[in-house]
Amino acid sequence: MFKIVAFAGLLFLCTFSLSAQNSIVINKIFIEGNKITQPYIIHKELTFHEGDTLSLPDFIEKTVQSRKNLLNTSLFNFVDILYNNDSLDFNVTIAVKERWYTWPQPIAIVEDRNFFDWWQYKTLDRLSYGLYLYQYNLWGRRESIETKLKLGYSQEIGVAYKIPYLVKHKNHGLNFSFLSVKRHEIYYKSFNDKITYMKDHNNIMRTEFNANVEYVYRNKIYQQHSLKFDYDEVEVRDTIVNPIENPNYLIDGKNHASYFSFRYLYKKDKRDSKNYPLEGYDYDVEIKKIGFNFGAGNINTASLTCTAEKFWKLKEKIYFAAGLRARAFATPTAPFYIARGLGFSPDYVRGYEPYLISGTNFVVVKSNLKYQLLKPRIFKIPYLKIEKFNTFHYAFYINALFDVGYIQDKTYTTNNSLANTLLIGYGVGLDFVTYYDKVLRVEYSLNKKGLSGIYLSFIAPI
Numbered sequence: 002m003f004k005i006v007a008f009a010g011l012l013f014l015c016t017f018s019l020s021a022q023n024s025i026v027i028n029k030i031f032i033e034g035n036k037i038t039q040p041y042i043i044h045k046e047l048t049f050h051e052g053d054t055l056s057l058p059d060f061i062e063k064t065v066q067s068r069k070n071l072l073n074t075s076l077f078n079f080v081d082i083l084y085n086n087d088s089l090d091f092n093v094t095i096a097v098k099e100r101w102y103t104w105p106q107p108i109a110i111v112e113d114r115n116f117f118d119w120w121q122y123k124t125l126d127r128l129s130y131g132l133y134l135y136q137y138n139l140w141g142r143r144e145s146i147e148t149k150l151k152l153g154y155s156q157e158i159g160v161a162y163k164i165p166y167l168v169k170h171k172n173h174g175l176n177f178s179f180l181s182v183k184r185h186e187i188y189y190k191s192f193n194d195k196i197t198y199m200k201d202h203n204n205i206m207r208t209e210f211n212a213n214v215e216y217v218y219r220n221k222i223y224q225q226h227s228l229k230f231d232y233d234e235v236e237v238r239d240t241i242v243n244p245i246e247n248p249n250y251l252i253d254g255k256n257h258a259s260y261f262s263f264r265y266l267y268k269k270d271k272r273d274s275k276n277y278p279l280e281g282y283d284y285d286v287e288i289k290k291i292g293f294n295f296g297a298g299n300i301n302t303a304s305l306t307c308t309a310e311k312f313w314k315l316k317e318k319i320y321f322a323a324g325l326r327a328r329a330f331a332t333p334t335a336p337f338y339i340a341r342g343l344g345f346s347p348d349y350v351r352g353y354e355p356y357l358i359s360g361t362n363f364v365v366v367k368s369n370l371k372y373q374l375l376k377p378r379i380f381k382i383p384y385l386k387i388e389k390f391n392t393f394h395y396a397f398y399i400n401a402l403f404d405v406g407y408i409q410d411k412t413y414t415t416n417n418s419l420a421n422t423l424l425i426g427y428g429v430g431l432d433f434v435t436y437y438d439k440v441l442r443v444e445y446s447l448n449k450k451g452l453s454g455i456y457l458s459f460i461a462p463i
Contacts, residue, residue, distance in 0.1 A: 024054055024055065024056050024057070025054070025055060025057055025060060025086065025091045026052070026053070027049060027050070027051055027052060027053045027054075027055070027092075028091050028092050029051060029092045029093070030050070030092075030094075030095065031092065031093070031094045031095070032094075032095045032097070033094060033095070033096045034096050034097040034099065035097055035099065035141075036099060037099055038076055038077075038097070038099060038141045038143075039140075041169055042074075042076070042141070042142060042143050042166075043071065043095055043097070045166075045222075046067060046070035046071045046073075046074060047067045047070070047095075048063040048066050048067050048070070048222065049063045049064070049093075060084075064082040064084075064093075067082060068081075068082055069273050069274070071095075073274065073275045075100070075275075076097075076100060076137070076143065077097045077098055077100060078098045078099070078100050078389065078392065078393070078436055078437075079097070079098040079392070080095070080096070080097050080098075081096040082095055083096060098388065098389070098392070099138075099389065100389055100437065101389040101390065102137040103135070103136055103137075104133070104136075105132065105133075105134050106132070106133040106134070106135065107130070107132060108129060108130050108131040108132060108133060108151050109128065110128070111127045127154045127186065128153055128154055129151050129154045129155045129157075130151070130152060130153045131149070131151035131152050131153070131157075132150050133147070133148070134147070134148045142165075142166060144162070144163060144164050145162070145163045146160070146162045146163075147160070147161045147162075148160050149180075154184075154185060154186065155182065155183065155184045156182070156183040157181065157182045157183075158180070159178065159179060159180035159181065160178065160179060161176070161177070161178035162176070163176045165217070165219075172219040172220065173216070173217070173218055174216070174217035174218075175214070175215070175216055175217070176213075176215040177213070177214050177215075178211075179210075179211065179213075180209075180211050181209070181210050182207075182210075183207070183208050183209075184206055185201060185202060185204070185205060185206055186199065186206060187199060187207045187237070188357070189241045189247060189250055190246075190250070190337060190413070191342065191356075191357040191358065191413060191416075191417055192417070193418075194358055194417045194418060194419045195355070195356060195357065196344065196357040199238075199240065201238070204238065206238050206241065207236070207237045207238075208235070208236045208237075209233070210232075210233070210234045210235075211231060211232070211233050212232050213229055213230060213231040213232070214230055215227055215229040215230075216228045216229075223269055223271050224267070224268065224269040225268055226265070226266070226267050227268075228263075228264070228265055229263070229264040229265075229266070230261070230262070230263055231261065231262040231263075231264070232262075233258075233259065233260055233262065234258070234259040235251070237250065237251070237256050237257075238256065239256050241256065242254050242255065249336060249412050250337045251300070251336050252298060252299070252300055252336050253298045255298065258299075258300050258336075260291065260292040260299070260300045261292070261293050262289060262292070264287060264288070264289040264290075265287070265289075266285060266286070266287045266288075267285060267286050268283070268284075268285040269283060269284055269285070270283040275438075276438035276439075276461065277432070277434045277440055277461045278310075278312045278322070278461065278463075280312050280313065280314050280320075281311075281312055282309075282310060282312065283308075283309075283310050284309040284310070285307070286305075286306075286307050287304075287305070287306040288305055289303060289304045289305075289306070290303045291304065291339060300336060300339070301332075302335050302339070303330070303331040303332075304328060304329065304330050304331065304335075305329050305331075306326075306327070306328040307326070307327050307328075308324070308326045308347075309324065310322065310323070310324040310325075310463055311323055311324075312463075318372055318376070319370075319372055319373075320369075320373070320398075321368070321369070321370050321371075322367075322368065322369045322371070322462070322463045323366070323368045323369075323463070324367045324368075324463040325366050325367075326347060326364070326365050326367075327363065327364040327365070328348075328362060328363055329361075329362045330361045333361075333411055334411055335361050337359065340359075340361050341357075342357060342358050342359040342361075342408060342420075343356075343357075343358040343360070343363055343365070343406060343424075344356055344357035344358060346458075346460065349365070350365055350367075350405070350406040350424045350425075350448075351367070351404045351426045351428065351444065351446050351456075351462075352404065352425075352426025352427065352428060352446040352447055352448035352452075352453075352454075353419070353424060353448050354446075354456045358408055358410075358417065358419045358420050358424070359410055359412065359413040359417060360408035360420045360421075361408075361409060363406065363407060363409065364406065364407055365404065365405075366404065366405050367402070367404045367462070367463050368402065368403050369400045369402050369462050369463050370400060370401045371398045371400035371401075371432070372400070373398055374397040374398055374431075375395075375397040376396060377394050377395070378394065378396070379393070380393060380394075393435060393437075395434065395435040395436075396433075396434045396435075397432065397433055398431070398434070399429070399430070400430050400431075400462065401427075401428075401429050402426070402427060402429070402430060402444065402446065402462060403426075403427045404424075404425070404426045404427070405423065405424065405425055405426075406423075406424040407422070407423055423449075424449065425448065425449045426446050426449075427446065427447060428453075429445055429446075430445070430446075431443050431444075432462065439459075440458075440459060440460055440461050441457075441458075442457070442458040442460070442461070442462060443455065443456075443457055444456050444458070
């Protein structure tokens with residue numbers, strides 16, 4: 002009996018000793034390359050901390066995830082996590098290469114809904130010009146301020162200020178913004194499922210003003226809650242709200258509306274990359290109350306919007322992604338100005354880019370099967386000395402796409418046929434992905450009408 006107990010004790014001691022040998026205690030975490038970014042901003046994205054005791058496989062897994070978290074902040078072009086393990090200490094070094102954070106950007110854009118709309122006419126009649134000024138990572142605290150001054154076809158003046166961390170060691174944030182817009186031409190309805198514009202070179206067709214404040218609480222590293230309060234005011238020319246042809250642009254044929262809105266948003270994001278994900282998942286739920294004046298003739302509705310996306314690596318170089326987006330209004334109808342319909346990113350079915358499908362409640366399911374044509378590579382530009390620009394990564398993917406969607410419409414059915422029917426789109430595409438979160442996507446797609454086209458986009462397919 003004694004021999005059995007002794008053997009069991011020896012086995013326990015050997016097992017404990019082996020486990021101890023396979024565990025590490027993180028002594029110090031050093032940060033290099035952060036000339037602007039405050040160290041605590043980097044520490045907030047790490048899934049390990051000083052003093053943690055981890056098995057070596059767990060630690061390696063956490064370094065991989067922490068690197069992805071840091072890249073997803075859009076503060077760094079490159080991130081490396083290094084460690085050394087001597088007989089006394091286990092130390093970790095976070096080496097980052099910061100991006101360029103100040104972007105004065107001239108504006109010279111054509112005010113079309115998408116590239117396809119502009120390509121139909123190839124005209125500069127809708128040209129707007131001006132200046133954006135983006136300042137990211139203000140004071141190294143990941144704060145940002147954006148200002149906009151745009152003239153020409155559309156006039157816009159706006160400021161947005163984002164503070165992700167009000168207190169250094171807490172995860173409470175606050176965002177503010179206001180925007181004033183005046184347009185000589187606006188889209189105001191759909192006819193034959195196509196967007197319809199009205200233009201007046203001598204008069205402003207629509208004036209808009211929005212001001213909002215948003216509180217953000219990041220309670221866990223991959224999820225956050227936000228509460229947003231908006232004030233909106235909009236006024237259009239009387240010709241837009243013709244009581245016979247277009248009474249539902251705002252409500253009851255009125256040409257002016259002002260209203261408050263409240264939005265709650267919950268979001269969880271565990272994608273490996275926010276600009277071009279290949280693995281992981283994300284989902285969000287938005288509840289929005291639009292208008293608080295319950296009297297007749299005032300905007301008063303509510304909506305629920307849900308998004309869910311999942312990304313898989315099927316095998317080496319082969320990936321699959323599926324996404325669902327759905328919206329439902331609390332009222333049978335909603336003003337066109339608020340509801341719009343399917344036809345604007347991210348609410349559209351690929352293959353139907355030329356269309357504006359009016360309606361309220363909708364569901365869209367997108368899917369992509371992609372092959373990594375050229376895996377991510379790093380290229381250094383000779384003779385360019387600026388570190389923030391001389392090294393970049395790039396990759397190419399080819400993909401097959403298949404989308405389905407449905408939108409409910411009770412207002413515009415007389416002149417439109419695509420609402421209240423199943424929408425199907427499919428095709429193939431080529432994606433180019435590079436640094437500073439840039440994506441260029443070219444797709445050839447068809448829809449159930451048999452119409453096809455080549456479409457250009459600047460965001461990930463799902």
